[in-house]
Amino acid sequence: MTNKLRWYAKTYIGFILAFFYIPILVMIAYSFNESKSRTFFTGFTLDWYNRLFTNDLIISSLQNTLIIAFAASITATVIGTAAAIGLYNMNKWLKSVMLNFTYLPIVNPEIITGVSFMLLFVSIQALIEGINTSFGAAIPMLEFGRATLILAHITFCLPYVILNVMPKLRQMDKNIYEAALDLGCNEWQAFYKIVVPDIMPGIIAGFLTSFTMSLDDFIISYFVTGPTSQTLPITIFSMTRRRVSPEINALSAIIFVVVLLVLLTLNFYDIRREKHMLKRMEVRSRA
């Protein structure tokens, strides 16, 4: 590559990075702004961070968001992985039909998913009430809130897990699984000693996608949220009549830094492991 071309490539990457990160940097800068203004910078302060930790509504919304994201993405990962393995072993025709059905929710507009969830939960409530009154049963009522949010989130996260695990299954060498059976593993042992480690990158990718999807979902949550719990995106949206408080800037800055740290540690970990493996291979080849 000529020098000139290299220079173009660098500017191009520079522009892309700038588009990505300038908004975030501006937001972080304004989280230290003394006044509530988003246009003037009047002075440096840590007040917003201080206030953030004493704002019950924001903290409890964040807590809810994290609890829901963990519960939904972990459950979706387990169910989705199992579903992917089942789908993988189906015959070709059935497989393609089922796969198309599982991808449909991704294409479906979120607002329709949201409204249909709300209608479903309302009718489940009516059903429970009907059973309880006519048969004298005591089935606990499905209240709008954390339970409905988790159920809805699990459902819309599922396709993403299947989507991530499926390719890993296709790449997997079936012979290793059969070899494990030959060498004395029972099916369960062969599954968690051979299949699971082999498709682990896909499972983790599915988990992380679900986690992020659940974390920043607004539209579906908006329809299924209830009086006892509210997620962070809804709290932020409800501030728009008065004014979105700079505490949100502070919170976003913290989340950004945490995610950055997690990614950096992961990368360092990967690099170290690679080096380690290279060394071992060298040692072996010398021997």
Next chain:
Amino acid sequence: MRKLFILLMLCFVCLMLSLLVYAELEDPSTAEDYYTRFMGQNISLNVYNWGEYISDGNYDLMNVNAEFEALTGIRVYYTTYATNEELYSKLRGGGASYDVIIPSDYMISRMIIEDMLEPLDLANIPNLSEVGDEFLNPSYDPDNRYSVPYMWGITGIIYNTTMIDEDEEITSWDILWDQRFMGQILMFSNQRDAFGIAQFRRGFSANTTDPDELKACLDDLKEQKLLVQAYVMDEIFDKMLGGEAALAPYYAGDAMIMMEENPDLDFAIPEEGVNFFVDAACIPKGSRRKQAAEMYINFLCEPEVSAANSEYIGYATPITKALELVDEEFAENPIVFPSEEILANTETFTSLPRETNLLLDGYWTQLLSSDENYSRLLVPVMLFSGIILVVGINVYRAMNKKKKQKYYF
């Protein structure tokens, strides 16, 4: 890989734990029998309020919900909404049970008409006597059977003094129709407030149901649209503070907050009359803890509580004794607490009949939609071409596959 997974989880758990710090609760200083009768009964209340519309313990003010919990032993689940319409659809959608809601005047009368509110047991809200006489028996709820006022305010014009002539005095809504300020005018992006301005300017009632008057208002607003920079709500803060616009109608309490941050801004109350709005606490049908909900409403009327809320929000309190407790400068602010003369020339929004609401909805969409004469064929044509595209792609792929298979065998 498993270690990596655990590491990742730990990081997020740490984030979660680090944020689990709660605000400190103060001891209840005024323990009475009234507030303690539900103590230890494990009762909870679902409160649904506007975002940023209660004192939360910042600015050295009271943390209202925490105080209430400490005083009564009732757990408060507090959630928030952004518009009256959002609240209405949440209640209409069913499934959710709220105990205390705080809608605005016109929404309260609509909910009363549609039988969505529970009548209050006023004997259980002794602090109703603290509410100023001028706020009792309002037009939207004639006998205070369903609502207790929470906050009130008026609308007016906030303007940038450096962007209009020095000797010009704003006395009329007409200035929002002034050619000189083309592209520097902001307008409400909610239909009730926007039409309200056109109605006040023409001298009509803000609750008019006359189709001719409404049509005249629509024409005025269409004419004004050429001058309007944007239809906005909270973006007004940034635009006015940054000097991007010269004039904007908005709520007085918010205008005061803007003026504190940018001394170039000022507030005018047009002579034709302005909207007087009240947000009041109500109990929706389906509440399971009516007595506790009434206790919460009563607590909101405590002078200390109302004073803290008023100062935090920047809106005016209807509680007479609370006026003595708020910061003196705030209580004497003529924008937040306008004089009786000005108040005499105001009108409150009440619920409109169904036909008028429908007409207004249609007019509002007509006003905002940029392209009025788009073809009715647009949607079917788009749908049809979409279907053709999908079928086409699939046929093409199938044919390609067959071709490839030919080469293989």
